[in-house]
Every structure is written in structure tokens, then in C-alpha cells.
Amino acid sequence: MTKITFGKAINSAIDQAMALDKSVICYGLGATDPKGIFGTTLGLEKKYGKKRVFDMPTSENAMTGVGIGASMVGIKPVMTHQRLDFFLLALDQLVNGAAKMHYMFGGTVNIPITIRLILGRGWGQGPTHSQNLQAWFAHIPGLKVVMPSSPEDAKGLLISSIFDPNPVVFLEHRWLHNTVGEVPDNDFRIEIGTSKKLVDGNDITIVSMSYLTIEAQIAEKYLRKNGVSVDLIDLRSIKPIDMKAISESLKKTGKILVLDTGFTTCSVSSDIISRVLINNFEFLTHPPAQIAMPDVPEPTSFGLTKSFYKRAADIAKKVLDMMGIDSLDPFNDLPPPAPHDVPGDWFKGPF
Amino acid sequence: MTKITFGKAINSAIDQAMALDKSVICYGLGATDPKGIFGTTLGLEKKYGKKRVFDMPTSENAMTGVGIGASMVGIKPVMTHQRLDFFLLALDQLVNGAAKMHYMFGGTVNIPITIRLILGRGWGQGPTHSQNLQAWFAHIPGLKVVMPSSPEDAKGLLISSIFDPNPVVFLEHRWLHNTVGEVPDNDFRIEIGTSKKLVDGNDITIVSMSYLTIEAQIAEKYLRKNGVSVDLIDLRSIKPIDMKAISESLKKTGKILVLDTGFTTCSVSSDIISRVLINNFEFLTHPPAQIAMPDVPEPTSFGLTKSFYKRAADIAKKVLDMMGIDSLDPFNDLPPPAPHDVPGDWFKGPF
Amino acid sequence: MDIKDKTKLDLALDKEILFNIYYVMRRIRAVEEKIVEEYPKKQIRCPTHLSIGQEGVPAALAQVVTKHDYAISTHRGHAHYLAKGGDLDKMIAELYGKECGCSKGKGGSMHLIDVEQGFMGTSAIVGNSIPLGVGLALSLELKGLKNISCIFLGDGAIEEGSFYESLNFAVLRKLPTLFICENNLYSVYSPLDVRQPIDRQIHTIAEAVGAKTACCDGNNVIDSYETLNTICQEIRSGSGPWFVEFETYRWREHCGYNYDNDIGYRTEEEYETWKRRDPIKTFVDYLKNNYSIEVVNKLEQIDQNIFKEVEEAFEKAKKASYPDPSHAYTSIYCQ
Amino acid sequence: MDIKDKTKLDLALDKEILFNIYYVMRRIRAVEEKIVEEYPKKQIRCPTHLSIGQEGVPAALAQVVTKHDYAISTHRGHAHYLAKGGDLDKMIAELYGKECGCSKGKGGSMHLIDVEQGFMGTSAIVGNSIPLGVGLALSLELKGLKNISCIFLGDGAIEEGSFYESLNFAVLRKLPTLFICENNLYSVYSPLDVRQPIDRQIHTIAEAVGAKTACCDGNNVIDSYETLNTICQEIRSGSGPWFVEFETYRWREHCGYNYDNDIGYRTEEEYETWKRRDPIKTFVDYLKNNYSIEVVNKLEQIDQNIFKEVEEAFEKAKKASYPDPSHAYTSIYCQ
């Protein structure tokens, strides 16, 4: 175990996968440049050579197809896009190709590609550098979708993704890259599709994902101090999704709040709520609740983003409302950090 | 009023829009070929000339952008793709571009483009000629999404879409093209975002869209005969969605079944259920229900598709289950047509 | 580069090749004509794109690649699958949607694959398989193998950005790729002139992107063979990507089994002109004029074998059983 | 085609143009340098791509288009916006995220627009605005107007399939498009040789696709002006698409205000070599050598005006108010 950043955990996962298996390759715009995709690919070219680690033309569509084609014959590509938004150019390859090939070729081939997509936020990323489209990927049969929130999970899930025989969309939140945590030094794997119970509680279930787990943890501490016992589940995987853990928690608490970094309509959180209600209607003692991004393109201006993102205080407020507690003022007790548009001092813009 | 097919209604809508407004143009692969996109664009080139009606290179991405660029300065393009699946190549232009431009340029421009996408089904269309991705479009702020189920609605909604100042994704189900109905001859408009109550009833709310409305109507008749009173709502628009009509119906019935032509996870139907439950939990007397496509790529074989699509019998069965009635056998009473993979005799494959 | 100057095949020495070219062409034609016969019976229930008229190029390629080379193709993939050694029985069963089909009935005519023969699939999305072929070539480089990756594409597919992006990367990395463009003048019912500038040739774009290029009459199968033979050798010795444009013509409708010259997107004369260039007839005439009667007699024998083989494949496919309906819900993920 | 053979500008006759070229270049530089000064104060809080070193081409174009012509650009769009007549105050306010910004603070540095001046926007997605420019040209054709549509793009953007597809359609329809490729050798920190074959020139691809093409030193603004002047006339008289590749160089980091020659993706020498070719300095030297002292003195006067204008724009932007937070939720749809 060593204390490292989320970004370094990603780097370590790719490094160990490449050391373990010669068929793992790593590429993407900037994969071999001096910044190495926010540090996540630094050092790999030197260690594994130009053939296995390479930069690419700004050709997202074909380059995704190149990875898929190589996957058909046993290569295990880790492809990275610095923003999910750029990957919209490559959806034909992913959705009409990778996601369906195992099925539509009757099981004769499989596509062990891992596509890392970085989710932007803050410093005026604006409408086309900030989209969290996990719901799109989850909608497509044949894809797996992973959204870790801690360095340890990032490493364990990335190694599992790389060695998974299916296409995995690995969604990495930019605001997590500099978070720090204990991470095993060796190769280790976390099963895709398993959630993690971060806090055991009895009053309400909170289901969270990716960066919102950080905010949920702040809210949970505050709520605990104030006598509300939260059962906090970090999804880690979006597809397959650990509905069993959610149902079990709901059986205990009767109340559920689902957090989502994506737009509200047709979202992962809507889907969780709908599933819970179809299958576990009898557990519910209170209408379910959802905190997701509004159905609005993200604005750029510092003046417009201040209350745009939901934070710990919003989560705490919603829980208190659901608990019928109105004696607390979480917006006062959990003030937003200033400036609100960076995750910390390390983030100096512009990315 | 004249009795015409759904396909002819589409043709008539474009025709009248082009006659009304010189800035309306119409293009797409095959728009001027002898088949005229299942007849929907026949005659237009002759009437409005080569400049306003044209075929195009197999370049879905750029050609979508061309339409968007022209839209910025007042042209109103109607672009058609013979399958939604082909349009996956153009999502960057739609989602990073058209959907956001009005917002991200501070309201200085708007994009009055209409994109017709045809939803394939039957005769072995298989995994990549059959996708119903309305949930994807509904997930994106800035887009409108329309899914008519009758010739009249097709015409009224298409004219509204063409003259809407925003990008509209108009989803046209291939199995509806030859259905027949009374359609006003003149220019008329149906407001996007309004649903249509097809049958007034008290026992259960069924919410439906596109081709499934045909199946729902068969199921409703059967249920009515057997004493179950269905409140049947045809959505017509997916975004904006007429939640008011759904809530009002639910208030009356306490039970809801949502039908969906798309995959289950992160679907429009999941979203409706989740919204209803967040906002109208108290109306529900029974767990909500959903009939959507399974999370499976569509297989090609005749032997595999037989029970793959949900039909009137499945809808009736679900309703009867929800009503606690087990004395009827809808699968026996509402047998599937044979062969199961064509909408009627007119459909001779291969499209 | 003018390919024909570089090599001159001594045909007298290569009768085996002649017979094999004939076998592959004739077999493709026989399979497709059998589909024409059977399709109206509505047991083949999937969109089907025939290669009648376009048998020459695949037959030529068949002579110069092995199962260790890769090929990938499009919606119009029957000929390519067969030429690359794909299993005939499994292809026909796939068209009928049967469990023993090459894709277990899940893919149909537009999704043929035979991994053992290096035929790595076809796609129903125009342009979609082009980058896959480049990825296959990349895998060869990574594994240090000397084989090549053949990418079939149409004149419509070259309009997709994926073609351009794929070719650029193949050239950048000098990958062992052979782009085989079958220019049959149409994309569905759209002639070239509504899609591409009339005074431009497709291969000149490929050349500008950086591929080595050639242009060849796809109806002349001997020319096609010589061209591809030389080029494949070059690619195997490290030349990097080649793009070869073949003139060819689809005889029947875009999708389906009928003739459709009557609907008005092309003329009967045009069709007749191309039909006179039939790659099979031209080849047989050539043999008749240049070879002994034994050679010509051998062809008849080949025909007999083909017809038997094809009949049997259809018999078996028709008799075979559909996959169990529950299989619709399996193999979504690889375990 | 060699442009310079075709026309020879009599510069003596066109002092107004000379002064205007200088004004546009110098003003862009002044704005960008002011951003360099201000950005570290963290009040401009959005990804910002500067055009310092690349002022020549936009300044040349500014002389040959009017507000009835269209232009569309990329993430690196400040210079293009200003050259096309975009409102300076509104641009600076946009960088500061203010309500009076050209996009009301919703777009930031990467989303500049000035519809009145025919500057139809920029995009943060590489290649995304190219087809929009072709669509603008299509609108001109539909409306029967004789104006042109200018499409700025980088050497990275030409790797996107959207470039190829867009150019093909523009050529097919002979649309009045001018593709202006500013080849600054890099895409972020990636040199050309990891993205494109080294022995290939970008404009040769455009030529093969069917555009008329030219290549020009973007640091030589007089050459650039002459080239663009001739070409724009040709496009206006119906030549169809032109693609012009300009050699240029970005002095500072890809995104942000620093120098970054130290991080290792390019050498200090390379930077110095290009800096010596500074389009502004080269132009001033030329004027000094060829024109009277009055002309040179006039430049100083222009400088003064620019500095004042720029200072004021920043002052105003800083003082301006942010949009009301509720505006984040408005204008998603046009009513």
C-alpha cells in the first residue's frame, strides 16, 4: 500500500497491465507528450516502447476502430480521450461495432478494448468539455461502464477493465485526478459490477458515483454529526450495476436518494429509481429522490457556475427534507469552497 | 381530410413546408432516387428543384454539419437518414453543435434543423439496423424529440418540427410507413410536447410511443372487451414530454404501464416512471410497470425474433397481471401475426 | 506505378492458379444465383446484397493471400467471404438464420465471419469496417508477423471520414494494408455524380494521402490477379499501404435479388455494356482462345463440383434448425 | 497554381490597405499580450488559446472580405474574430464571463461569435466547425448571393474525417468556400510527425479531393494578402472551393499564457527561428525599408490608438457584471 493520487493510480494500473501482458497497448492524443494525459501515461512509452505506446492523429472515429480491429485478434488496447465530449465522433465504432460484435458474430470474436474518457469540470470548461454521458453508454447492450471515485478503485477497476474480454468505457473525473488514497502496489482487481458500501447506516440510502461520492461523503459526515444515519453506496460500476446492494439497503432504510453527475432526463439515476420502484416498491416509505445535473448545457462563466453544480450542502439538504428535519441549515454549515470552479489549488486551469 | 399512408403524410408535410417557405430544403441519401426514401421524398426535386432537394455523399457527419451551418443563417433543412443507426456517425455535430449553439452563443443564433431518422424493424434488420435511441436524444438539453404514431400526427408534427426554431429529431418507425389514416389536406400543426389521449379509461394508465401505440390499441380493445378500462396516452413527443397528462391520468387510475421501443436501461420509459414516482408517489396504488426492448442487440434470425418484440398480447398480459385478473389468456386470444417479422403484406423486405 | 510493366505472369506455368481463379469466381456466381432462386421463397429473411458481376476481384485476391492474412468487408460481403476461404455451409446457414450459421443466426447476410480463415467480418454500416482492417494490420505489426490485412470497400464508402482517417493512420505507421476499392459506380441508387466531383478519380485521393495506388479493370481477372500479386508481395516486403481501385459493376439491384434497371437510376444500355464485360465469360473466352481443349474441359468438371457443393449447402441450411429462441438473450457479453 | 504570377499588387497605391493590415495584426497582438498580462490574475477563467505569432493570415484576410462574407473558426479563434470585425469589447467581456460578452458568458474564449459581422462562431471541438462553414456557403448558393464562406482550421483539424467529408461536398457543389489552414506544426504538444506522414503536404490532399490550392508563408503578410486577394476574387467569380495552407507558428503554449518551450516537445531554437519571422516585425521592417518616414510614423499613431482601445476593453470587461445566476437555466431552447 502506498498513498498516491488517483492519476498515479491510473498510471500504475496501465503500467502493471502492460508489464503483465504484452498484448496491452496504450494510445490516445497526447499519450506520449510531456504532460502524458494529466500524468496518467507518463513513462509508459519509455518502458514499453513506441509500438505499444503512441500518440495519434486527431481522428477519434477511425482510431477507435483501429483499436477495435486489433482487439478482434487479441490485442488489449487502452485508448484515452482527454474529454468524453471528443468521443462523440467515435460512437459508431463503439455502438455499432465494439458493443455488438461478440453478439452479432455469434460469439466468435470478442473486443477487449478499454476506453478511458475524462469528464471535464470547472474553470469554464463550458458546454462541450464537461458532459457526463454515462447514461448513453449504459443504454447500450454489450458495453460495460465503470466510474471509480477513489484511487484504489481506479486502479483495481482499470486493471479489471483492461483484462475484461468486453469493451469497457472507463469514466475518469478530472476533479478526482489529484485526490489521494492508499493503493495496493501490486496488481489487484476489483470485480466490475460490484458497488462499495462506504458507510453503514439505517435512515436513508444514498447511491453515488464518481466525483459526487466525494461530496456525498462530506454530506454524510455532517448528517451523522446531526444524528442522521446514512447508508452510503458508491456504485463504482454503472453497467453492470449492483442493484442487489441497492435493494438490500433500501429494504433497511425505506428511503433512497440517487446522485448523478449527468443530465437528469433519461439518466442513470432515473433508471435506478425506476428499477427500484418496479421491483422494490414495497420497501419504500417515502418518495425517492434524485440529484442530477439540470437539463442544461453547462455554461462557461464563473458567474453562472456557482450554484450550477450540486454539492455536499445540496445533498444534506435533500436528506434532511426527506427526514423531515428543518432545524438545520446545511448551506450555512457546509459553505462552498472559494473559488467554486476548481477542485483544489493544484488545478490552475486551463484544463 | 384524405385517407393516406403515414409515408404519404410525411411527404405531404415536407411538400407543404417547402411551398410555404423557400428556406426549407430537403436532403439525405437517396432523397432524389427513384424510391425517394420509402416514398417520403418522391416528387419534391421536380417541384422545388435540384438546389433545394438533393442526394448527398455517404458522409453523415459533415452533411449534418452542413445543414446546421445553413441553419445558422435561416435555412430550414429537413435531413433524412434511412436508419437511425447510420446517424451515430453524426452525433458530434448534433450534440456538441446543434443542441448547444443557441445556448452557448448566448442566444445570438438558433438552429432550425429537422433530422428525420427511420427506425428499422423486421426482416432480419439485425443489430445495426434496428436501434431506437430516443433516450439518447432525450438526454441532451437543447434537442426536441418527436415520435408520431399516426399519419395525422406525423404530418402535423413534421410541419411543426420544420418550423420549430430548434433542432428537432423526428423519429419515424418503418412499420408505420404504410399505416393509413385521415389527414388534413392543408397545412396544419400539432404542438410539439403535447400528448394525445387515445382512449379514456379509469383502471390503468398506459403510456405509449411510435409503433407500440398500434400494439397498445389492439391490447386496449381486448382489455375493454374484457372489462378493463384503459387510459391510453400516446406521447407523440418525447422531449419536451407531456408529464402533466401522465400525472393527471395516474391520479385517476393509480396504476401505470409505460411502453418503450428502446432498450430498457436508461430509457425514456425508466425516466417517465422515475419522474412519476418522484413527483406523484402518492397517486400510485400499485408498483409501476414497463415494457421496453430487452438490453440485447437485436438478433437477425427469423428463429430468434419471434418473441423478441413485445406485442399486444404482452401488453394485455401485463395489464391483467396488474389488475389481478388471471382468468384470461391474451397470448391465446391475441396471437402474433404470421410471419411475425413484417408489418404487413406490403413489406416484402429487404428494407 | 504501372503494375503490368513490373511482372508478366507466365500463365502456361500456372494452370493451377487459372483453375482456382475460375473455381472461386464460378462458385461465387453459383452461390449468388442460387440465392436469386431461393430468396423469393421468403426463407432467407434478411437484407442481402449480391455480388453477381463483381466476382473477378475477390477471385484474384484469393490466389495471393493465405488464411494467415486478414480480410474485412462490407454489407456486400458474400464474394469476399467465399474468396477468403470462408465456410460455404456456414454462410448459407447464416442467411437462413440457422444455429449452424457462421454467426449463429445473429448476424445474417451482412455479418459474415470466419476467424479461422482470417476473414474477420463484414459490417452493415458503410465505412465502419475500414478502421477495423487497419487495426488488424496494427496487430500484425505488434506481433511481428509478415502477413497483410485486406480491406474491401465500395465507391460510396470512400465518402466516409472513417476511410480518410484510416488511410492516414495506415500510411503514417506504414501498416501492411491493402485497400481494395470496388468502384461499381453506385451507392444504392445514387450515381457517382451526386456524391463525388465527376472529374476526380478515387485513387488519386488515396495517393495524395500517401498510399501507393493502382487502378485496374476488375472484369479482367488476369490483370487483377497480376496487379494484386505484385502488390501483395510489395506489402509483405514492407511497402506500407496500397490502395487499388477496381472498375466493376453490380448486375442486380442494390439489395435483394431482382434486376432493377427499369426503375430509372441507370440505363439498360449501361447494364448491357457492363454485362458484356462479365469477368467469368471474359476469362473463359480467354482460356478457350489460348489453351487446349483439356483445359476447357476441366472447367466443366469444376462447374459440376460447384453446383453439387452449392446445392448441398442450401439443402443443409434449409434442413438445419433455428437457434433456440432463448439464444436471443445470450452472448451479449463474453464471459 | 502560382498565385504570385497572376497579380502584382502595387503597394504604393494601397497605403490604406497597408495601414489596415498593420492595424489588424498589431491589434490582435496587443489584445493577446494583454491577456497574457491578465490571465495570471485568475479573472479570465476559461481555456484560452492565444494567436500570438499567427496574426498575419487573419490580418491579410481582413482586407479582402466584408461583413457579408462568412467566417467560422476554432478553439484558437481570437485573431479570426477580431480580423473579421468582431466587437472587441464583447470578446473581452466574454473571456471574463460577463453578461455583455458576445455569448453572454455562456461560451467563453472558445465560443466567440459576431453575427452582424458575419463571424459565425468558433468551436471547442476540433473539426466541428468545418462543415458549418460549408453549410454557410450552401446558404449563399441557395440565396443567390455572391459572397464567400471562410473556414479557419489547423493542421490537426485536417486529420478529422469531417474535414475530408466537408471538402468533398464543397467541391461536389462548387460552393464558395475558402479553407484557410494555419499549419503551425503542432496539435497541442504533438508534432506533425506523430500524426501525419512526414513527406506529405496537407494542401496536396485538398488538391486531390478537388479544391484549388495554394501554399503560402503566413509570416509574410504581403504575400498572404496577395494570395488571398486573388483567391477571393476567384471564388467570388465562381471558381468553387480553395484550400490555402499557411506556414505559421504559435509562440506560446497551446492553451494558456505561458511559454512552454522548456517542457520538451519543441526546441528553443525552433521557437527562436520562427520568432525571427514574426509577421509584424517583418512587415514593419519592410515598410521602413520601402516607405517614407511619414508612413512609419503613422504606425506609432496606430499603436497608440490600439493600446487605448485594448486597455478600455479590459477595463470595461472587468467592471461589467456577471450574468444573473438564473441565466444559466435560460436560452436552452429558442422560443
Ligand SMILES: Cc1ncc(C[n+]2csc(CCOP(=O)(O)OP(=O)(O)O)c2C)c(N)n1
Ligand atoms: C453509415 C451508413 N450510411 C448509409 C447506409 C445505407 N447504405 C447501405 S449500402 C450503401 C451503399 C454503399 O455504396 P458502396 O460503398 O459503393 O457499396 P456498394 O453497395 O456499391 O457495394 C448505403 C449508402 C449504411 N448502411 N451505413
Ligand SMILES: Cc1ncc(C[n+]2csc(CCOP(=O)(O)OP(=O)(O)O)c2C)c(N)n1
Ligand atoms: C475532437 C477533438 N479532439 C481533441 C481535442 C483536443 N484539442 C484541443 S485543441 C487541439 C489541437 C488541434 O490542433 P490544430 O488543429 O493544429 O490547431 P492549433 O491548436 O494548432 O491551432 C486538440 C487536439 C478537441 N478539442 N476536439
Ligand SMILES: [Mg+2]
Ligand atoms: Mg458502389
Ligand SMILES: [Mg+2]
Ligand atoms: Mg496546429
